[in-house]
Amino acid sequence: KKTPVIAPSLLAANFLELGKEVDMINHSEAAWLHLDVMDGRFVPNISFGLPVIAQLSKVCKKVCDVHLMIEEPEKYAADFAKAGAQILSVHIEACRHLHRNIQQIKGLGMKAGVAVNPHTPIHLLEDIIGDVDVVLLMSVNPGFGGQHYIEHTYTKIRQVRKMIDESGSKALIEIDGGVTLGNAAAIVEAGADVLVAGSSVFGAKDPIAAISALKNVITS
Ligand code: DX5
Ligand code: ZN
Secondary structure, three states: OOOOEEEEEHHHOOHHHHHHHHHHHHOOOOOEEEEEEEEOOOOOOEOOOHHHHHHHHHHOOOEEEEEEEOOOHHHOHHHHHHOOOOEEEEEHHHOOOHHHHHHHHHHOOOEEEEEEOOOOOHHHHOOOOOOOOEEEEEOOOOOOOOOOOOOOHHHHHHHHHHHHHHHOOOOEEEEEOOOOOOOHHHHHHHOOOEEEEOHHHHOOOOHHHHHHHHHHHHHO
C-alpha cells in the first residue's frame, strides 16, 4: 500500500511571507502543496490566482496541487498549466461538460481531479471515475479554511474507495477541510490517499513538526 500524502493548504499561510512559507514546505515531509483558487462566484470568498501561483510554482519543490473553486474552469485550464499547476481539480458542480473538461486538463499535461461538495452524491462519479487522477472530496463547504470536518465524509470516502477498487481506476482520494491530528488516522483508515491540511499546519507553532506529526499518525 502506498504511503498517504500530506498536502498543506497555502490558504492558511502568512501571505506577507509566501516565499518563506513555500521554503518551509520544501523542507517538510509534505509531498504536495495545495493551492486554493476562489472566484467569489462558485464560493463566497476570493483568494489568490494565476500570478501568485506562477511565481510560487517556480520555487516550490513539491507537487503543485491546484484546487479551482471557480465557475467556468475550462476558460482558465491552459493558464493554470502555464502557471505551473501539476494537478488541476475542478468542481463537478461547476462543470456542465465534466468529461470534456477532464480530457482538456490531461491534454494540457496535468493530472486531472474532480472535486465534490459535501452535498453531492458519490454515484455521480460512476461514469467519470475511470478518467480522473484524483477525487477531491470536500469535508467542509468550500470557501474558507478553519472549519470543522463533516463526519458524513467518512461514508463518502468508503463509497469512493469501493468505486475505485471495483472499477480498477487509479484515482487517488484527497480529503479537504477540517483535517487535524485527531482525525487524520481515521480518514486514512476509511480509504483516503491524500490529506489537505491548512490551519492545522500553518496555525501550529512549528508547522514542520505539525506536518511530521500528521505524517506519523497516518503511516503508523
Ligand atoms: C476550503 C479549501 C481548503 C482549506 C482547508 O475551501 O478548499 O483547502 O484551505 O483548510 P483547513 O485545513 O483549515 O480546513
Ligand atoms: Zn482546497
